[in-house]
Every structure is written in structure tokens, then in C-alpha cells.
Amino acid sequence: MSGEKTRLLVHKPDADYEVGYAKPPKDTRFKPGQSGNPMGRPRGAKNKRPALNEERLKDIILDEAYRDITVRDGDRNVTVPMAQAVMRALAVNAAKGQHRAQRLFAEMLATTERQNKQLSDEWLQTAIAYKVDWERELQRRAQMGITHLPAPLPHPDQVRIDMNKGTAWIQGPMTKDDLKELEVWRERRKNFEDERDYLLEHLDTEKNRKTRKFMEDDLAQTQKILGLIDQVLDRIGY
Missing domain, CATH: 1.20.5 (Single alpha-helices involved in coiled-coils or other helix-helix interfaces)
Structure with a gap:
């Protein structure tokens, strides 16, 4: 192959079609009825009117108001919504x-x-x-x-x-769903209370050191879970 020349196939334009300024090859021209940018904006999207139940300007305002931006806060950068940044700048100027x-x-x-x-x-x-x-x-x-x-x-x-x-x-359940959730957590708390009472009852009489250590760890975990359940019950409000 070292002595052979590689042949390149060159597309020859039609003899009666001149390629030049403002006359690209036929194969690369846009096809009639086919967009040159199929992933671009749909036709008429710019001038499309909002539906009667839409308030597009309000949506745009809210999107901009709560868009996160990065601002300087002392010696560090923080990310806050645009509305908060504007109010902060207003308050700083007022303080000045x-x-x-x-x-x-x-x-x-x-x-x-x-x-x-x-x-x-x-x-x-x-x-x-x-x-x-x-x-x-x-x-x-x-x-x-x-x-x-x-x-x-x-x-x-x-x-x-x-x-x-x-x-x-x-201070308490406001809906049927809240009431169901409350009953579930009450039942869970009762189960863990029973487990805690059982461990407390048998811990003092257990002689095996390994078993006693296991029971102490289990008791600590049970107490922790009871505390978490109480937090949930406080959040529910009852």
C-alpha cells in the first residue's frame, strides 16, 4: 500500500448548477417545510397569547422574585431568593x-x-x-x-x-387523618413502653454479663426511641 495513492470520492455538483455566493450545494440546503433548527422554539410561540385563566406576567414576577441568587454577606457568599436580596438591600440603604x-x-x-x-x-x-x-x-x-x-x-x-x-x-388532631396518625404513634409508644418496662424489670436480676450489656444497650435505644416519639406527639399537638 505504500506505493499506492488513496483515492478520494468527490461529489460533483450538477453541471447546470453553479455553486458559489448565496448558492450552497443542493445537499446542504434547507428543505421546504422543514425547520433548520428542529429543537428551537415552536412556530408562533413568541406571539402566543395566554389562556383566559392564565396570568403569565404574575408567574414571571413570582419566578423572578423567588429565583435564588448569590450575594455577599460580610466575608462570605450566601444564596437567597431575589426578593430577600432586594429587601436586604433596601433595609441596608435605610440604615445608612x-x-x-x-x-x-x-x-x-x-x-x-x-x-x-x-x-x-x-x-x-x-x-x-x-x-x-x-x-x-x-x-x-x-x-x-x-x-x-x-x-x-x-x-x-x-x-x-x-x-x-x-x-x-x-393542641390536638384537626382532621381524621391527624387522628389516625395520632393513634398509630400512641400504639407505637405503648409497645416501646412495654419493652422498656420489661427490660427494667429483668435487668437487675440478670447475672450474665454479656446478656446484661445487651439489655442495657437495648434499654438505651428504647429510651431514645420513646423520646423521638414524644417529639412527634408534640408536633401533632397532643
Whole structure:
């Protein structure tokens, strides 16, 4: 092969078609009705109107407001949503004495606190009305001997109200699903309590050192699990 020349097959254009400026070879030209960029934006996407139930501008604003960006915080970089970065910059400028930033920040803060106070007052009144109405209903059932009706969820005894602070909260299951979850965790806690009591009962009388060490480790693990279950029950609120 050293003495042979390699032959290259060269595509010859048609004799009657001149290739040159603005005249590419036929094989490389775009085909009629076929996009030159099949993965690009669909035809008409730029001018497509949103549906009647869409508010595209609001979606764009929210996407930008909660898009994460990296900002400098002292001697380190932190990642925060755009809205938080803007509010932080506004607060910093207000603290530096810029009157416009101070006025805008004070107005936004006052509006936010006023809205939160309004929501808190509405929730407090709703909780008080719920508790009073259901206590009357349960008292009526007791006086009439009605026992077949289900108890309300949440139970009025679980509606906690602090009039000094003006706050209200639910300490207990609020839905049937919450109640089922509560029963599951109660059953689990009862099982681990039984295991703990068994270990405590037999630990002092166990003479075998290895068995005793195993029981002590098991007891420590059981106590740890009981603590975790109590945290879950506190989260559920009962």
C-alpha cells in the first residue's frame, strides 16, 4: 500500500448548477417545510397569547422574585431568593440614612404588621366562636343523652386560647387523618413502653454479663426511641 495513492470520492455538483455566493450545494440546503433548527422554539410561540385563566406576567414576577441568587454577606457568599436580596438591600440603604429607602421600608413594614395583626384577630375570633359553639352543642348532647354522634375535630377542649396574648392554637388532631396518625404513634409508644418496662424489670436480676450489656444497650435505644416519639406527639399537638 505504500506505493499506492488513496483515492478520494468527490461529489460533483450538477453541471447546470453553479455553486458559489448565496448558492450552497443542493445537499446542504434547507428543505421546504422543514425547520433548520428542529429543537428551537415552536412556530408562533413568541406571539402566543395566554389562556383566559392564565396570568403569565404574575408567574414571571413570582419566578423572578423567588429565583435564588448569590450575594455577599460580610466575608462570605450566601444564596437567597431575589426578593430577600432586594429587601436586604433596601433595609441596608435605610440604615445608612437614605430617606427614600427609610420611608419605603417603614411603609412596607407597617403594612405587613397591620395585615398580620388583622389575620391574627380574625383567627382568634374564629377560634373563640368555634370553641363556644361546640361546647354548647356537646353540653346539649350530654343533657339529652345523645351518644351516637361523633365528636368534633378538633375537639373544643383542644382549642387553646390565651386572652392575655391574644393568641389561639389547636393542641390536638384537626382532621381524621391527624387522628389516625395520632393513634398509630400512641400504639407505637405503648409497645416501646412495654419493652422498656420489661427490660427494667429483668435487668437487675440478670447475672450474665454479656446478656446484661445487651439489655442495657437495648434499654438505651428504647429510651431514645420513646423520646423521638414524644417529639412527634408534640408536633401533632397532643
